[in-house]
Amino acid sequence: MATSKTATPRDRLLAAAADLFYREGVTATGVERLCSVAGVSKRSMYQLFETKDALVAEALATSGPVTHASFLPDDTETRPRDRILHVFRVLEDRAATPEFAGCPFVNTATDLRDHAHPATEVARDFKQRLTDWFAAEARAAGAADPDLLGRQLTVVFDGSAARNVVHGTSLQGLSVTTAAALLDAAGVV
Amino acid sequence: MATSKTATPRDRLLAAAADLFYREGVTATGVERLCSVAGVSKRSMYQLFETKDALVAEALATSGPVTHASFLPDDTETRPRDRILHVFRVLEDRAATPEFAGCPFVNTATDLRDHAHPATEVARDFKQRLTDWFAAEARAAGAADPDLLGRQLTVVFDGSAARNVVHGTSLQGLSVTTAAALLDAAGVV
Numbered sequence: 001m002a003t004s005k006t007a008t009p010r011d012r013l014l015a016a017a018a019d020l021f022y023r024e025g026v027t028a029t030g031v032e033r034l035c036s037v038a039g040v041s042k043r044s045m046y047q048l049f050e051t052k053d054a055l056v057a058e059a060l061a062t063s064g065p066v067t068h069a070s071f072l073p074d075d076t077e078t079r080p081r082d083r084i085l086h087v088f089r090v091l092e093d094r095a096a097t098p099e100f101a102g103c104p105f106v107n108t109a110t111d112l113r114d115h116a117h118p119a120t121e122v123a124r125d126f127k128q129r130l131t132d133w134f135a136a137e138a139r140a141a142g143a144a145d146p147d148l149l150g151r152q153l154t155v156v157f158d159g160s161a162a163r164n165v166v167h168g169t170s171l172q173g174l175s176v177t178t179a180a181a182l183l184d185a186a187g188v189v
Numbered sequence: 190m191a192t193s194k195t196a197t198p199r200d201r202l203l204a205a206a207a208d209l210f211y212r213e214g215v216t217a218t219g220v221e222r223l224c225s226v227a228g229v230s231k232r233s234m235y236q237l238f239e240t241k242d243a244l245v246a247e248a249l250a251t252s253g254p255v256t257h258a259s260f261l262p263d264d265t266e267t268r269p270r271d272r273i274l275h276v277f278r279v280l281e282d283r284a285a286t287p288e289f290a291g292c293p294f295v296n297t298a299t300d301l302r303d304h305a306h307p308a309t310e311v312a313r314d315f316k317q318r319l320t321d322w323f324a325a326e327a328r329a330a331g332a333a334d335p336d337l338l339g340r341q342l343t344v345v346f347d348g349s350a351a352r353n354v355v356h357g358t359s360l361q362g363l364s365v366t367t368a369a370a371l372l373d374a375a376g377v378v
Contacts, residue, residue: 177337
């Protein structure tokens with residue numbers, strides 16, 4: 001979390017929140033600690049965000065697009081199959097680092113245990129965005145049921161991330177192998 | 190959580206812990222609330238369990254075998270493929286109920302964000318137990334790489350549970366369809 005010293009209190013709070021919520025959990029991170037890390041008073045925090053819940057949702061909405069985009073290939077990869085497997089290769093690389101703590105969207109929904117929480121809605125939108133991206137690539141590749149394949153690939157993504165969270169070890173190719181088996185089954189070569 | 194009035198304070202604490210940790214989260218459940226629900230004083234709790242962490246681990250170790258067994262088929266199902274798909278049918282049934290809140294083992298590891306926590310070790314053992322069960326069935330069915338298939342099926346299980354946690358909707362056959370595709374790919378008919 002590199003936040004410029006000239007960043008506004010709002011930006012510092014959002015950056016500290018995204019970092020702490022990911023590393024330590026939404027529920028585990030109290031407002032005191034958050035404000036202390038951000039270098040912002042509690043009074044200022046509550047002037048900027050009505051509630052901690054609102055801050056949780058906005059921090060995820062702000063960090064989410066960068067997280068999402070960081071898994072996607074650039075335009076030099078053109079075959080849909082390669083583009084899809086790229087996502088899992090990035091996941092494998094991340095899961096091999098000590099900083100990896102699972103999917104921030106799934107983790108937030110798990111932490112909150114509340115489907116109606118505004119941050120769970122943000123999490124849902126981002127998981128749907130990944131599923132839609134997979135489905136669009138699957139459609140471009142002529143898959144029989146691209147929407148189903150999109151959901152299946154997200155299941156592999158999240159189940160692989162969960163494996164790392166539980167076992168604390170790298171994936172050793174498991175997510176790529178599993179995604180590839182489903183691509184084969186759907187005729188995406 | 191139906192605990193007999195004659196249950197010991199220890200049993201009441203373990204039952205309340207398993208229930209609250211699953212429904213609301215390990216971090217979200219404070220010791221005060223836990224003792225209040227269990228009808229046990231904090232003093233008694235700390236006489237029975239050295240720390241909250243020890244209680245978290247023991248509650249999961251105590252409730253885990255029942256959770257694990259509840260997904261498995263009985264002996265009337267004999268084909269390994271049917272026995273494996275039974276697990277996913279149970280998952281689909283559970284995920285269609287409002288009480289379902291994901292896999293308790295994955296959730297505990299996610300809540301704690303600490304691979305060395307004793308409860309994360311318990312969670313790891315139970316996920317490995319499921320993976321080993323899948324692998325044994327896959328081996329009985331003559332799968333080419335039963336250990337890989339076991340890990341893949343656990344990925345599908347956990348990714349499907351995560352989908353429910355995020356979206357709050359039933360799985361509509363997604364976990365069964367995905368597991369079946371991987372069984373097909375591994376030659377388990």
